[in-house]
Amino acid sequence: MQKYILFLFFGVFLGTFYGCVPNQKIIYLQNKEGLENLSDGKVINYEIPDYRLQYNDIIDVNIKTVEDLLRDGFNVLGEQTTQNSMVGQVAQSGGDIYYMNGYNVDKEGFVRLPMIGKVSVIDKTIEEARLVIEEKVKAFVKTELYVKVKLGGIRYSALGEFRKPGKFVVLQDRMTIFEAIAHAGDLTTVAKRDNLILIRQNPEGTEIHTIDLTDRKIVQSPYYFIQPNDQLYAEPMKVRELGSGENATQSLALIVSSISAVALILNIAIR
Numbered sequence: 001m002q003k004y005i006l007f008l009f010f011g012v013f014l015g016t017f018y019g020c021v022p023n024q025k026i027i028y029l030q031n032k033e034g035l036e037n038l039s040d041g042k043v044i045n046y047e048i049p050d051y052r053l054q055y056n057d058i059i060d061v062n063i064k065t066v067e068d069l070l071r072d073g074f075n076v077l078g079e080q081t082t083q084n085s086m087v088g089q090v091a092q093s094g095g096d097i098y099y100m101n102g103y104n105v106d107k108e109g110f111v112r113l114p115m116i117g118k119v120s121v122i123d124k125t126i127e128e129a130r131l132v133i134e135e136k137v138k139a140f141v142k143t144e145l146y147v148k149v150k151l152g153g154i155r156y157s158a159l160g161e162f163r164k165p166g167k168f169v170v171l172q173d174r175m176t177i178f179e180a181i182a183h184a185g186d187l188t189t190v191a192k193r194d195n196l197i198l199i200r201q202n203p204e205g206t207e208i209h210t211i212d213l214t215d216r217k218i219v220q221s222p223y224y225f226i227q228p229n230d231q232l233y234a235e236p237m238k239v240r241e242l243g244s245g246e247n248a249t250q251s252l253a254l255i256v257s258s259i260s261a262v263a264l265i266l267n268i269a270i271r
Contacts, residue, residue, distance in 0.1 A: 025237070026189055028178070029216040038216045048174075048225055050125040051151070054203050057228055058102040058152035059111060059121070061133060066143045098152030098169075115140060123203055126151060156226055158184035160234040161191030177211070177218070180226050187213075191234040198223055199231040 024030070031037040038044075053059070064072075103111040109122020116136045121129040130149040137145055153171045158164075163185030170183060177198075187193060193213040200207045200223075209223055218224055226232075 025214070026193060028193065028213050029218070030214050032215050032217075038219070044219055046224075050127075051227055052123050052125055052203070053105055053109075053121050053129060054123070054201065054229075055105055055107055055109065057105045058098045058155075059105070059126070059129065060098055060102050060148075060150045060152050061111075061113065062146075062148040062150075063133075063137055064146040065141055069146060102152040151228065154226065154228050156180055156228070156230045156232065158232045158234075160232075161188045161236050162186070162232075162234055163188055175226055176224055177213070177226050177232075180230075180232060181213075184232075187234050188236075190237045190239055192237055193234075195235055197233040197235070198226075199233065200227060201229045 103113060105111055105121060108120075110118040110120050112118050113133070113136075116133070116139075119129075119133055119136055121132065124132065126149055130147055133149060134145060134147040137147065151173055153169045154173075154175050155167070155169050157167050158180065162181070165184060168180070168183050170179075172179075177196075181187060194215070196211045196213055198209045198211055200209065211218065211221070211223055
C-alpha cells in the first residue's frame with residue numbers, strides 16, 4: 001500500500017510541475033536573454049507607412065461648402081456628439097455605423113458617391129483619396145470646399161486563445177497590436193504569446209507573420225501597429241492537451257481529485 005501512496009505523490013509532483021505555465025511564457029515585453037536590451041525610457045522612432053486603401057475598406061466622406069460652414073460653423077464638437085450617439089445606437093443593434101453610412105471600396109477599387117459617381121481610391125492614402133474626391137466635387141461646386149475623408153474604423157478578427165474572440169471594429173485611425181488584444185479581452189494563460197500569427201491582406205495577396213509578444217523589441221517591429229482587415233490567431237500551448245489548470249493551484253486541485261478517485265478505487269480493490 002505504501003508503494004501505491006508513494007507512486008501517487010510522485011504523480012502529483014510530476015502533474016503539478018508539467019501542468020503549470022511558467023511566467024516567462026506569459027509576461028509581455030521582456031528583455032530576452034542573449035539579446036540587446038531595450039531599456040526603459042528609450043525613445044523609439046516609428047517609421048509607419050501610410051495605409052493605402054484596398055478592397056473592402058470603408059471610408060467616411062464629409063463635404064461642406066462655405067454656406068454650410070457659415071450656417072453650422074466649425075461645429076466639430078456637435079458633429080462628434082451626433083456621431084457618438086449614432087455609434088451607441090448602432091452598437092446596441094449589433095451593427096457597424098460605417099457599414100451603414102460609409103462608402104465601401106469595391107473590387108475594382110472605386111467608391112460610389114452621391115451625384116459624383118465612381119471615384120477610384122484603390123492603393124491611395126487617405127490624403128490622396130481626399131484630394132481626388134475634392135477635385136471631383138469641384139466640378140459641381142464653385143465655392144470653397146471643406147472635404148474630410150477618414151478611414152471608417154479598423155476592422156480585425158481575433159481567433160483562438162483569446163478571452164473574447166471575435167470580429168471587432170475600433171473607431172481609430174491607428175491601433176497597436178496590444179490595443180487589439182485588449183479589445184479581445186487579452187490572451188488566455190495557455191496562449192502562445194511568443195508565436196502569435198498575424199494574417200495581413202494587401203493588394204498583392206495575403207501575408208502571414210509570426211510575432212513574439214514576450215519580446216520587448218516588438219515595439220520596433222513593422223507589425224506593432226495593426227491594419228484594417230488583419231486577423232490575429234493565438235495557438236494554445238501543449239499544456240492545453242493535458243487538460244490541466246492555468247496555474248499551480250488549479251492543476252494541483254485537478255490532479256489531487258483525480259488521484260483521490262484512483263486511491264478510492266485501489267482501496268476498494270484491496271479490500
